[in-house]
Amino acid sequence: MRRAILVAIPILGLAIILQTSIVSRMMLLSGNADLILLVLAAWGLQERVHGAWAWGVAASLLVGVASGVPWYIYLVGYLTVVGAARLLMHRIWQAPLLAMFAVTLIGTLGLLMLMFIQRTLFEVPLAFSEVFSQVVLPSILLNLLLAIPVHALIRDLANRLYPAEVIA
Amino acid sequence: MKASFPRVLQIIVIVLVAVGLVVLALGGYFNPVTNWLTRMTVNAQAWISNRYMAVVDFLTVPRDVASLRQRNAELEAEVASLQTQIIELQQQVTETNVLSALLDFARANPSYSYKAAAVIGRDPSPFLRYVIINIGSNEGILPGMPIVTDKGLVGRVDAVIAEAARVQLVTDAASAVNVRMQASSTEAMLVGSITGDLSLDMILQDAIIQVGDVVLTSGLGGSYPPNLLVGQVVSVRKLEYELFQQAAIQPNVDFSRLQFVLVISNFRPVNIAPLIGTPGP
Numbered sequence: 001m002r003r004a005i006l007v008a009i010p011i012l013g014l015a016i017i018l019q020t021s022i023v024s025r026m027m028l029l030s031g032n033a034d035l036i037l038l039v040l041a042a043w044g045l046q047e048r049v050h051g052a053w054a055w056g057v058a059a060s061l062l063v064g065v066a067s068g069v070p071w072y073i074y075l076v077g078y079l080t081v082v083g084a085a086r087l088l089m090h091r092i093w094q095a096p097l098l099a100m101f102a103v104t105l106i107g108t109l110g111l112l113m114l115m116f117i118q119r120t121l122f123e124v125p126l127a128f129s130e131v132f133s134q135v136v137l138p139s140i141l142l143n144l145l146l147a148i149p150v151h152a153l154i155r156d157l158a159n160r161l162y163p164a165e166v167i168a
Numbered sequence: 169m170k171a172s173f174p175r176v177l178q179i180i181v182i183v184l185v186a187v188g189l190v191v192l193a194l195g196g197y198f199n200p201v202t203n204w205l206t207r208m209t210v211n212a213q214a215w216i217s218n219r220y221m222a223v224v225d226f227l228t229v230p231r232d233v234a235s236l237r238q239r240n241a242e243l244e245a246e247v248a249s250l251q252t253q254i255i256e257l258q259q260q261v262t263e264t265n266v267l268s269a270l271l272d273f274a275r276a277n278p279s280y281s282y283k284a285a286a287v288i289g290r291d292p293s294p295f296l297r298y299v300i301i302n303i304g305s306n307e308g309i310l311p312g313m314p315i316v317t318d319k320g321l322v323g324r325v326d327a328v329i330a331e332a333a334r335v336q337l338v339t340d341a342a343s344a345v346n347v348r349m350q351a352s353s354t355e356a357m358l359v360g361s362i363t364g365d366l367s368l369d370m371i372l373q374d375a376i377i378q379v380g381d382v383v384l385t386s387g388l389g390g391s392y393p394p395n396l397l398v399g400q401v402v403s404v405r406k407l408e409y410e411l412f413q414q415a416a417i418q419p420n421v422d423f424s425r426l427q428f429v430l431v432i433s434n435f436r437p438v439n440i441a442p443l444i445g446t447p448g449p
Contacts, residue, residue, distance in 0.1 A: 020289030020300060025424075030363050032294045066300070068326060068334060069293045115295045124342040126295075126362055134363050135294045 004051025007161060008058050015039050016062055031138030033146045036063055037111060040078055041103040041147070042154035044085025045096060048162040056082040073118050077111030100151045101144060108143045112136050266428050273318035274430065280393065282430040283307055288332070297340035297364055299323075299426060304332045312391070312437035315429050320397035320420040321345070321385060322429050324437070333431075338398070339364040339423055346388035347398055349381045356415070358383065358398060364423065366399065371413040377404050383417055390438025 019035045026032060036059050044052040056078040063078075064071025085103045092099040112135065120126050192198060267284065274282045283303060291298035303309055305328045315322040315335050323337040338345055338360055345358040347368065354375040356368040371377060381401040387394030399419040406413045 016292070017289075019292045024290035024292055027294070030294055034292065036292070063292055065329075066289070066334075067292050068296045068298045068336070069291075112294070115293055119295050119341070126341060130362055131295075139294055 003161070004049065005054050005058065007157075008051065008055045011039065011157070012036065012055065012059050012062055015059075016066055019063075020066055026142075028138035028142055030134040031136065031140075031142060033139065033142035034108065034111070035146070035150070037078065037081055037107050038104060038143060038146055038150040039154060040081050041085050041100060041107055042151045043158065044082045045089050045099050045103065045151070046155060046158035046162075047089065048164070049158050050162075052082050052086060053079065069115055070118065073114050074111075077107070077114050080110045081107035096155075097148065097151065100147050104143050104147045105140060108140045109136065112139060263427070269318040270428060270430050273316070280432045281434040283309070283433045285333075285429055285431055287426045287429060291334070295341070295362065297337040297343075297360060297423070298326060299335050299337060301333050301335055301429060301431070302331070303431070304328050304330050306330050308433055309333050309431055310436075314392050314396070314432045314435055314437075316396060316432060317421055317426070317429055319422075320399065321392065322421055322423075322426065324391065325431065335429070337423055339366060339419070345392055345398070346386045347383050348386040349377060349401075350384050351378075351381055352376060355386055355388070356383075358417065366417040366419050368401070368415040368417055369412060371415065373406070373408075373411070373413060375413065377401060377413065377415055379403060390440055392437075393432065393435050 015035045023033050023035050040052070040056055040059055043049060043055055057075065060071055060075035060078045063074045067074070081103060084106045085099070088099045088102055092102065112131075116126060116128070116131050116136075189198075193202075270282075270284060274280075285301035285303045287299050288302045289300040291300075301315075309325060309328050311325050311328055313325045315324060321338055323335045323340070323343065325333050326336040327334040336343055338358060340360045341362045343358075343360040346355065347358045348355050352375065354371060354377060357370040359367055359369050361367065368377075368383070379401055383398040383401065385392045385394055385396040385398060397420055399417045399421075401415045402418045403416045404413060405415065
């Protein structure tokens with residue numbers, strides 16, 4: 001558990017730096033990919049890893065500092081992603097990429113809907129149709145495109161940190 | 169004796185022939201022959217020399233290829249290094265041009281004091297049009313300070329930490345700026361949108377607005393200083409049954425390519441919220 005948290009800080013920190021400096025600038029219409037969400041989804045789908053929930057909490061707090069969106073929105077959204085990943089890991093374990101796509105889709109939709117509700121209720125009313133076509137759909141597409149390389153990278157990392165036990 | 173006579177005769181004949189040949193040679197009678205012989209000799213020597221050099225080249229080729237390859241690698245590395253330098257210098261020229269333009273803007277507007285900052289990131293959320301700049305409270309940056317470039321208004325500081333600050337762009341959906349038309353002094357409200365487009369709202373129906381009108385900040389509300397350039401009107405929507413006209417604005421600033429900005433550090437936004445009365449019972 002301690003190792004999971006020690007690993008989470010630099011990896012999530014790097015992901016947030018990449019997100020704010022590069023990924024957020026690569027916009028499709030008004031949507032952009034969420035690298036942190038993808039890292040959490042991929043980490044949560046790895047079978048032997050520990051501390052996926054801690055990763056979700058750490059990511060929420062770190063992103064909450066950098067973003068104008070309240071941290072609790074990220075907390076709920078990212079923990080939903082981790083929860084979906086842990087749930088689907090056992091159900092679609094034979095097709096990890098399919099599970100990654102499913103978690104990405106569910107997580108992106110959930111997080112963006114939370115942001116939409118928060119912004120509409122507390123800041124400025126937004127038109128749902130415009131939000132859906134200009135933000136949600138492009139963001140889902142970008143996240144699905146990035147899901148494969150992120151999953152491959154995180155799987156390799158997880159295999160290095162938690163190698164399979166060989167029974168002699 | 170009999171045997172020696174012919175020998176002497178032979179010698180005499182040989183000497184005479186030799187003398188004759190020398191005389192003929194000195195007289196130039198052998199020139200065609202000597203020229204032909206010389207040419208043949210030179211040609212033969214050239215042919216042999218060329219073949220020899222070819223053989224030598226053939227035998228020394230591997231060593232030369234290796235040295236050429238090494239030299240080629242060195243030159244390629246040098247070219248790559250120079251190309252990197254060129255890119256870095258081009259980047260520096262671009263940055264210098266931007267900073268020079270910002271400096272010109274600061275000199276042209278001496279009533280404010282400025283702090284230059286680099287844009288180092290954007291908000292992770294696609295719902296927010298915020299950028300992150302590389303100076304914060306350590307540099308005296310406070311929430312609410314306006315942000316400009318030489319092209320015009322960018323936004324205002326939303327949150328500050330020691331070494332960085334988050335800036336809400338005027339294109340953000342929750343942004344609202346009081347503006348006026350430069351030509352007619354008509355007041356309006358500049359609002360952003362989820363797509364990043366800018367529009368004017370709250371324009372009175374009887375106000376005359378034309379495409380191309382320049383939009384400046386009005387200073388009303390105390391959130392922004394007056395007379396900062398915002399953009400130009402590109403289209404007007406006037407419907408009889410609506411309370412206000414609306415207009416689309418083309419911003420002067422390219423928000424997708426923000427690199428450097430200026431923070432107006434001696435402007436303090438006025439909080440007029442306590443002055444706005446709440447509706448009575």
